[in-house]
Amino acid sequence: MSPQSDPPRSPTVGLFVTCLADLFRPSVAFASIRLLEHAGCRVSVPRAQTCCGQPALNSGDFESARGIARQVIGAFEDFDYVVAPSGSCMATVCKDYPDLFADDPPWRQRAEALAARTFELLAFLVDVMAVTDVEARLPAKAAYHDSCSGLRSLGVKEQARRLLGRVSDLELVEMSNAEVCCGFGGTFCVKYPEISAKMADDKIHGLETTGADVLLGGDLGCLLHLAGRMKRLGKATRVYHTAEVLADMADAAGIGDPER
Amino acid sequence: MKPESHAFKRRAAEALRYQPLQDALAQFEDGWVAKRRTVVERLPEFEQLRAQGAAIRDEALRNLDLYLEQYESAVQRNGGQVHWARDAGEAQEIVRRICREAGARTVTRGKSMAGEEIGVTEALQADGIRVVDTDLGEYIIQLAEQRPSHIVFPCVHLTGREVAELFRRHHAGKTGERDRSTVSAIVQEAREVLREEFFAAEVGITGANFLVAETGSNFIVTNEGNGDLTCTLPRVHVVTTGIERVVPTLEDASTLLRLLGRSATGQEITAYTTLSTGPRRSDDPDGPDEYHVVLVDNGRSRMLAGEFREMLRCIRCGACMNHCPVYRSIGGHPYGWVYPGPMGAVLTPLHVGLKEAGDLPNACTMNGHCAQVCPVQIPLPSLIRKLRGRQFAAGLTPRTTVLGLRAWAFTARHPTLYHALTRWPIALLRRLGRRRGRLRRLPLAGGWISQRDFPAPAGKTFFSQWPRRGEDER
Numbered sequence: 001m002s003p004q005s006d007p008p009r010s011p012t013v014g015l016f017v018t019c020l021a022d023l024f025r026p027s028v029a030f031a032s033i034r035l036l037e038h039a040g041c042r043v044s045v046p047r048a049q050t051c052c053g054q055p056a057l058n059s060g061d062f063e064s065a066r067g068i069a070r071q072v073i074g075a076f077e078d079f080d081y082v083v084a085p086s087g088s089c090m091a092t093v094c095k096d097y098p099d100l101f102a103d104d105p106p107w108r109q110r111a112e113a114l115a116a117r118t119f120e121l122l123a124f125l126v127d128v129m130a131v132t133d134v135e136a137r138l139p140a141k142a143a144y145h146d147s148c149s150g151l152r153s154l155g156v157k158e159q160a161r162r163l164l165g166r167v168s169d170l171e172l173v174e175m176s177n178a179e180v181c182c183g184f185g186g187t188f189c190v191k192y193p194e195i196s197a198k199m200a201d202d203k204i205h206g207l208e209t210t211g212a213d214v215l216l217g218g219d220l221g222c223l224l225h226l227a228g229r230m231k232r233l234g235k236a237t238r239v240y241h242t243a244e245v246l247a248d249m250a251d252a253a254g255i256g257d258p259e260r
Numbered sequence: 261m262k263p264e265s266h267a268f269k270r271r272a273a274e275a276l277r278y279q280p281l282q283d284a285l286a287q288f289e290d291g292w293v294a295k296r297r298t299v300v301e302r303l304p305e306f307e308q309l310r311a312q313g314a315a316i317r318d319e320a321l322r323n324l325d326l327y328l329e330q331y332e333s334a335v336q337r338n339g340g341q342v343h344w345a346r347d348a349g350e351a352q353e354i355v356r357r358i359c360r361e362a363g364a365r366t367v368t369r370g371k372s373m374a375g376e377e378i379g380v381t382e383a384l385q386a387d388g389i390r391v392v393d394t395d396l397g398e399y400i401i402q403l404a405e406q407r408p409s410h411i412v413f414p415c416v417h418l419t420g421r422e423v424a425e426l427f428r429r430h431h432a433g434k435t436g437e438r439d440r441s442t443v444s445a446i447v448q449e450a451r452e453v454l455r456e457e458f459f460a461a462e463v464g465i466t467g468a469n470f471l472v473a474e475t476g477s478n479f480i481v482t483n484e485g486n487g488d489l490t491c492t493l494p495r496v497h498v499v500t501t502g503i504e505r506v507v508p509t510l511e512d513a514s515t516l517l518r519l520l521g522r523s524a525t526g527q528e529i530t531a532y533t534t535l536s537t538g539p540r541r542s543d544d545p546d547g548p549d550e551y552h553v554v555l556v557d558n559g560r561s562r563m564l565a566g567e568f569r570e571m572l573r574c575i576r577c578g579a580c581m582n583h584c585p586v587y588r589s590i591g592g593h594p595y596g597w598v599y600p601g602p603m604g605a606v607l608t609p610l611h612v613g614l615k616e617a618g619d620l621p622n623a624c625t626m627n628g629h630c631a632q633v634c635p636v637q638i639p640l641p642s643l644i645r646k647l648r649g650r651q652f653a654a655g656l657t658p659r660t661t662v663l664g665l666r667a668w669a670f671t672a673r674h675p676t677l678y679h680a681l682t683r684w685p686i687a688l689l690r691r692l693g694r695r696r697g698r699l700r701r702l703p704l705a706g707g708w709i710s711q712r713d714f715p716a717p718a719g720k721t722f723f724s725q726w727p728r729r730g731e732d733e734r
Contacts, residue, residue: 021722022682022721022722022723023682023686023717023721023722024715024717024718025717025718026718026719026720026721026722026725027718027719029722045726047675047676047679047723047726047728048675049675050671050673050675050678050679051672053669053672055665055668056665056669056672057645058626058645058648059648059652059657059661059665060645060647060648060649060650060652060653060657061652061657061662061665061666061669062649062652064665064666064669065669067669067673068672075675099642148626148627148628148629149626149627149628152627152628152629152631152632153628176289177289179629180289180585180629181627181629183585183625184625185624185625185626186625186626188622188623188625188626189707189708190705190706190707190708191622191623191707192269192272192586192622192623193707193708193710193711194272194273194276194711195272195276195586195589195590195623196625197711197712198276198589199585199586199625200711200712202585202589224715225712227715228698228708228712228713228714228715229711229712231697231698231712231713231715232711232712232713252718253697253718255715255718256697256713256715256716257697257698258694258695258696258697259694259697259718
């Protein structure tokens, strides 16, 4: 992806916190705010937000998903951009909201307008704000897991690696199965726990082959699932959201680790 | 074929514990996936080719009635016969009648997924006819009295040792004791045994990879040459295939061929590409006296008319399942019918119903790898999601799930309520998990906790920490 033409110099950004960051890992939202402000954005966090509606959408409850989508569109359409530290939620807004309103032209138009200004955090920083450097340090050997929605629906891949490559003392290694699904899949992970765990184990095996002691990723769903599985298996690998590392906030406890 | 998709969960659990299957599935990444990647990287225009493939299939489907009639007249012009079957039962009757009239005692069969769908083998066996599968994988499956677990590699779930043992048992009177430790030894032995069957058969039944409307030709691709022998040696050749297989021109078929080999087996082209166009002509050196094509609808015209039409583009390459991490965890048998993996998760419920196959569209993480590799750009995850929508609308979703979803969705639409309601449970979870950073037990979270620890929330919810500034009160 190439930088978009002429973004406003200090655009207004509505941060979509994501339900998982709100409930489980607020530091991911704070890290996002720090990164966005550092890039020159004026960041607001509308309180009229909860979740993107993906659980309803992927359970086939399209009516509920539409209700939540209207709520999100209403809360965010006044900003220059909408950004979230999640490829999964942003793919829902970008790709699925317009489809949800296929038979409702006025809402479809609003959904498409929002979709055009909606970005996953790292793609936004690199592709729109042309960020090339970060001020962060993490003395570790880390592997980055490509979450599927970000990777395949939004093309988030190089952006993450480029920025992580600028983190001091961080050695970034590649898993051979970096692009294979980790088995989270939203409700999939509780409906088919054994298949989900097998997929996690394959991912963890790929991770261990690299010798990395830190796992990074851009979607908390995958990370909570993988961290939970690794804790169950007694692994010491620390797990962080990429935003936490880039914002130099990875000195806190990793996901599933005791508070320091 | 009788569906067994309702047993998905039980059979998936068995598959996860069956080590030989796990060993076989573990080889997909460095095997078929890597092979496909290599040949695709060698063809810079592969992505354009995919778009072209989708366009060809869409054109064929848009005017399917016209192309089918054109195909039928071409076949008739060439001296063959076309039979139309509304469903599996009609198709069975047609094939049985043809075999009866041909006085068939032995029938050889090339691979045909439509044939599996209509249960050709079972129907003919009921008439006392010996049916011999000639595709090596299908032949092995037949000896093992199992079902295919993959549409391209039917016996991918069996180990070399299991195959050797099957051959030892079934070929006792034919080939005797011999070395069966290598793939080439197995292939050679199958060749010797099948050779006799090819000569003995009165009827040969094959499928079709493509039907060509302008010429009335049938394409089949194989790597063993069994297709050629099945359709040229017996006196009667029967093609069993779905009505959606037709494409307008030979040119179209050759474009799709370029996609098929690469996507299926990582080959630029398969070892054999066999075209059959009607019965033997007076100056042909070989070929059958009779040429029959059984065109099976079996739910396809219903798909054509509805929101699942894109699924009919499918050219049966198997790339979606090769790249599906769920398929690669459990293999094909848990899907319980003819078609496994992502394409099966769409096709099976459409054919056998969501009551029987309700698990299939749900056992998917929506990771999108299947759609990314599909040679005809079928949006598999969105079709799978549409099926979930049907399931929900038809009241097939468990009552507790529906109530839970509705309650959650209500609060999600009312942010103030949502933030108030989430605050205290999160504070409690954090307190419970603070010391270890995670919970090992959690009531009502069995699906999660059976396999993983539950990472404790790292602090108060974001929205109980974020200041309520005027500008943020939208």
